[in-house]
Structures are given as structure tokens and as C-alpha cells.
Amino acid sequence: MSQTTAQPDSQISNSAPPPVPPTTLEQTGLPPDSLSQLVIKTLYTGESSGTMLGDRLQVPYSIFERLIEAARSEKLVEVRGATGAGTAGYRYALTDLGRERARALLDVNSYVGPAPVPLAQYVSFMTALAAMRGHVDRERVHNGFLHLVVNPGILDQLGPAINSGKSVFLYGPPGNGKTVIAEGIGQTLGGDMYLPYAIDVEGQIITVYDPVNHQSLEAAEERLLIAAPTHDRRWVRVKRPVVTVGGELTLDMLDLTFNPISKFYEAPLQLKSNGGVFVVDDFGRQRIRPRDLLNRWIVPLESRVDYLTLHTGKKFEVPFNLLIIFATNLNPETLADEAFLRRIPYKIYAKNPTVDEYSRIFELNCRRRKLQFDPVVIEYLVRRYYEPRNIEMRCCHPRDIVEQVVDMSRYQGREPTLARDL
Template sequence: MDAELMITRDRELYPPATASVARPHSLEETGLDHFFVADLLLKHLNLASNQTLHHLARQLALPGAVLEPVVNVLRQEAKVESRSADLSGSGVRYALTDRGRAAALDAMARDGYCGPAPVLLADYEGLVRRQSVSKCVVTEEHIHRLFRDTVIDEGLLAQLGPAVHSGRAMFIYGPAGSGKSYITRQLVKLLDGPVYVPYAILVGGTVISLFDPEFHHPVHGEAQDPVDLTHGHDPRYVLCHRPEVTTGGELTLDMLDLKFDEQRKQYQAPLQLKASNGMLLIDDLGRQRMSHVDLLNRWIVPMEEKRDFLNLRAGQHFAVPFDMLLIFSTNLNPLELADEAFLRRIGHKVGFKTLAPEPFLRLWRQVCQTMGIEDDPEVARYMMTELYPTQGNLLLPCHPRDLLGLVSDYCRYRGLPARLSTESIRWAWQNYFVQLDNVG
């Protein structure tokens, strides 16, 4: 990760997003009703009894002043009882009564979610609009700084920069090994950030878990006290770097729908919702186990309307925001994957090519230095004039790393210094490329 770029971009917080996640001072300001919060509190006490108000506030990500009236009502209903403070002086503790335990089990049977309090879908929609990737400003300076240590064609940068700036979908294509995946995964660093991500959203009375530590990485030093009413943002949100969600040949259509865990009775958000305000990379397009036509058609409405449609098991159909840098990447012929009508809907088509000899050798020397292998211009000349013609002179960016990795293996096995030689590069070449003349 380019630390300097990330620090620079992360300082540019969205003022609208910050304002829209102010800490709630009352239950009304959360948008949640008393009965929902009461059920969630009972479920938490069922998992871990004898909790202080401070601890419950941390578990539900709601200030104590918001929870206290709910606790008082539950006490009046004989569902929760208070117990004296322990010797540590940590304050009054709360536990379930038999009646409260029955109510908690009933709540769990209806919805198994037991985490931080969710935010309303309408509030989340407004936040996504304020943090939209279309509001990010990407300049030539930004993209040149990001790739300053990368051997990359200037014409390619001139295509990628405006594509990211537009916030529209991209279609990346080119031969395998041409650097598509590596370059594309860096592009999320160009997006202004960070952004707020809720732990969960509430649709009707159903909770959908959204925050995923695999994709949502909190900004360093984000920890805060949810009980404090005067500092920080609404603790139901986490301040994160913009998410980068990548999926490839394993992608199936059901991964783009809500996932319901039958045993835990919980909903999990699909990949595209987790990628909101960030980047979703569909890698290796055409290698999925399903029809690529079905996969591409799945995105037509979301790309045009900037919203996606999901379904709950009970049949409720609802819209969610569709805001991300959507990138399709393939090493197949784009015209064999999509018709012209679909490709017109893609804002930018960017082709990756093989390298010319000069940038290839520059990359070769760069990788030699990184891997601690002593370069030899004569060996490089031998490789370029004697070996590459046998493979059609296709100079791919992946070759230096792969071939030099094999050279390193060879030298370590033979007990030799990490140094290029005609013998070691020939051995690496024969092991890297398929030698059909040696078969049979």
C-alpha cells in the first residue's frame, strides 16, 4: 500500500458524512422503536447476564442515556432485574428474570441477530449518497503518485485516471499476466476516504449484517467510547478505508443475493452491498461456473438506476443503493463475452497489452533488486534474443517475478549465490513454460 497516498487521501473526510452520523442523544434520534431495542437488549443479556449499563452500551453501540429508559421499562415489566454493584465498584448490574429469558428466546426465534444496533435503511441510503464514489476527485497527480514505482505505460494511466474519476463501471481486458489484477486492485486507493460503514441495517423489522472485517478495515485509532454523548460519531458506524471487494471464478449468482443462515436465523449482506462506496472487482470474467451472460445481465439495472433490488425470505422486495467503482476484468475477448448493447453501458473500456523491450528490461532490473538477485546484462540479452523468440516475444509483466523466483529456487538448491547465469535462466525457462517437445 502506498502509505503516503493513503494518508493524504484519508485526511479528506466527507463533511456531509460526518454530519449525518452524529451521536444520538435519545431513542427517537436513532430511528429505532422501543420494542426493537428492548428485544435486542434482552438477547444480549441472554448471551451474557449480569451486565452493567456501560457494558450493554458497548455491546449495542448505543449511549447509556438511550438505553436507560428501555432498561427501566423492562424492569417494570419484570423482564430484567437489577443487582447490587460488585466489590470492584463497576456499578449496578442487570440480569434476566425467567420472564425476560422467555422473551429473549422468543426474540431470538424471530431474528437471531445479536450485535450492535442497526441503522435504518433510509439513513444508510442517504449516507451512501453523501459518500458516493462519483464525488471523488482523481487527478493526474494522484494516479502518477500511486504508480510512481510501477512500470506502466503512460497511455494506460491516461485511460485509468479519467475512468476512476468518473465513478462509472470499467471493463478491463488483456492477456493473462499483463498486470490487470495488480493494477486494478490499486485503484481503490485513488478514492477519497475514509467512509462510514454501519454494522447492520434494518429493513422493516429485519436486520441485515453489513460490516465484514474481511473487506471493511477500520481507520487506525478509531476506537471510541459509545457511552460518551459529546464526542465522536454514532458508534453504530465504523470509520473505514473504502472497501475493496474482489471475486473471481468462484462467483455465483446466489452470492449477489441476501444470504440467510438457517441455524442462526440471520441475514448477511451480499458482496455488492459490502462494496458500497468502494470498489467491486469481478475478476476472471468468463471463468465462472455460471453463464457469463446471466452474470452480466445481473448488473444492467443496478448500473443504470444506481440501486439494486433484494428479497427477504418472507417475500419483501426492497431497493438498496448501488454505489461503487464496478470493474469487470477478463483475459478473454470482450466481444465474445458481451454484446455491443451491454458494452455501451460500460463507461470505460481499458485494454492491457504486453510490454515493449525497454520497459520490460526496466521491470526486470527492478525485480532483480527487490529479490536480491545480482543482475547480469549479458544474461538478460541472452534471454531476450535467444529465449523469447521461441515464445513469440510476448513480454508480460508477470514474467520477471515468476522467472526470477525460479532462478532463486535453482540457486538455493545448488548452494549458489543469488546471481543470474545463462544456466540458471535456461533452467527457469524450461520449468516455467510448457515444453511440448519433451512430452511423449
């Protein structure tokens, strides 16, 4: 039932349409046994009213009420009282037989939490979301980077790259803000979207929502299921994901992670990034060879579909609707062959700042650290250090200089100022 309706191509929306809430067990797409088992496992943690049980499963009580009644008839669940009107107010608890059943179920799969979304519903929703994808214009891109000083020429290259929805090589000398620019793309896209707490693939559970990489936009009171839900609560509304990974990236992190103790999976990074941005920072410095990593991406970049494999050997496909940004200090031609580079149509060079850009970056950092900015300082640095020593300006230099001035001033017990003796 988790569906959305495609809209005409337009500017990228700040708010994604919500997945339609199910009103029947059939519309959840889950087999009755799967939801019944999740109810039993959830009650193993303690008694709960029907309403609160629905809140924990993120499914309205009315949908699984008959499953509770079936469990009662099997002597697995009993009523211990009531906290409100109707069966939704009953306090349910496991019987001894129910606790024995729960332990057996937890031994097979210990997942307890929001009911999962079937793979078919996830694929359908994300495919429809991709079809609705709009575009950004020049004004939106430039406004999205107002908090930074970025060369307009670079921004005008980023715009078409964002609209392509494919992948970007952002390269250039170290310290010129490639990582900040990459993450700024996510802020430029902005808005929110929905992603499932978990996905069900033939009875195997894959957790997707990750509070480390996803920022929930749902307040606690919005999650309560007392009122009629406005969207399928198995999906959580989050800020458009921007997942960044650096030198710690390995090929294993791009595959499903199976926990042999809990016996369910965690989604790989690219699945957590779906609908958003995936930044591979400092590309070429990972513990794996760049060629191996690039080979992993060839098919997804071309077909917009990724293939994942369960530990049972079952292989399945998921949408690959994300913008991948490879940020590197190295020349792309030294990292990949022509066949792969052809699949990354946008290669953007983050060049050194001009003196004017350097000055504006310096002024911006002074404001952030509450220092009085004086343009004379820039003239002094150019004349005293950059020109005679043939030092290339970098975007990171102003920040580094300002922070060192503040650190030294505090050490000396002085008010931070841009004094030459510091």
C-alpha cells in the same frame, strides 16, 4: 440521524465525514421495541454494566436507559450490583422471566451485536456520500501506481474511468497485471469511509461489515462509549473497500444470504463494496454464464440503484455507488452484447510491456527479492529466448523468473544470483 453534509465537487477526499451520533432514541430511527429486544438478547449472553452494554450495542447508554427501566418494571431485568456511579454503572442481568423472553426472541432472530441502522438512514447517508464524490487528477493516479510499473497510457485511461464512477472492462493477454491494476485503483482512491455494522429493513437484520472484506480503522479504545462519541458508533470507519471475487462468483452471491438458523441476512458483495471498488476477476470464467451475470448488472449500472429481496418477498432498493471492474483475458465483444457494452463506457486494454517496461519490472522484482539486477540479463533473455522463439513479453515473466531463480538457488545451497545456468 445518520447524516452528512454535501460539499462542492473537488478531489476525492482521503477522509469521509462521519455520520452524526444520535442523542435520543428517536434519532436512532429504530422502534423502541427493536432496541429493547436487542438489549434483552444481549443480556442473555451474561450480565453487563450499562456502559458496557452500550459499548456492545454501539449506542450510548443514555439513549436506551428508559428501555432498561421498562424491562426492570416488567421483571425481565434485575440489578446485581454496581461497578461505577449512576445507573450506567449498574450490573444488569436477566431474571428467569427475562431469560425465557430472550430465548423466544432469539428463536425469531438470533442477531446480537451493534444496533442496526434503519434502511432509510443508510440510503440517506450513502446518497449524500455519493453527492460529495470528488475526482482524481493525473498526478494522483500516477502517484497511486508508483509501486508498480504500468504504461502511462493505461494510467491516463484509468483516470477518467475512475472519475466516471461507473464501470470498466480491463482486458488483455494473461499475465499483464490486470488484477493488480484493478486492485491498485482502490489504493489510488484510498482514504476511509463509514459503513454500518448492520441494516434494519422492517425488522429484518442484514449484516454489512465484514472483517474479511473490510479493514477497520477504529482502535479498541475508540469504540468505548465512556466519552462522548464523535460519530454514530453503529457505523464503523474502514478503508475504502476493494472487494475482489473470481471464478467462484455465482448469482446467489449477488443477493441477500439468509441464514435459516440465525434467521438474519448477510449483505451481498456489491453492498459490501458500496462506496468503493468491486473487482470481478477473470470475468468469463465463472461457473455462471457471462450473459446471466451481465443481465444482473444492467439495471444497477444504468440507474445506480440495486434491488434486493427478503425471503418474505419484500423488495427494497439500495444505492449502487461503486466502481465495478471486469478484468478478463477475453475480448469484451465476445462476452456481452452491444446493449450491455454501451453501459460500460471504459474498455481498457492491458497490452504487453515494452522492453524498457519489462526491464523496470525485472529490476523491481530483483529489489524485492534482494537480488543484484544487471541489464545484461534482459538483453540475454531477449536474444536467447524471446526473439528466436517468438515469445511475447508479459508483465508476470520477470516475477516468475526471479522467483524460480531464488527457489533453484536455495535448493542448490547457493546464494541467489542471476546466473545463466539457473
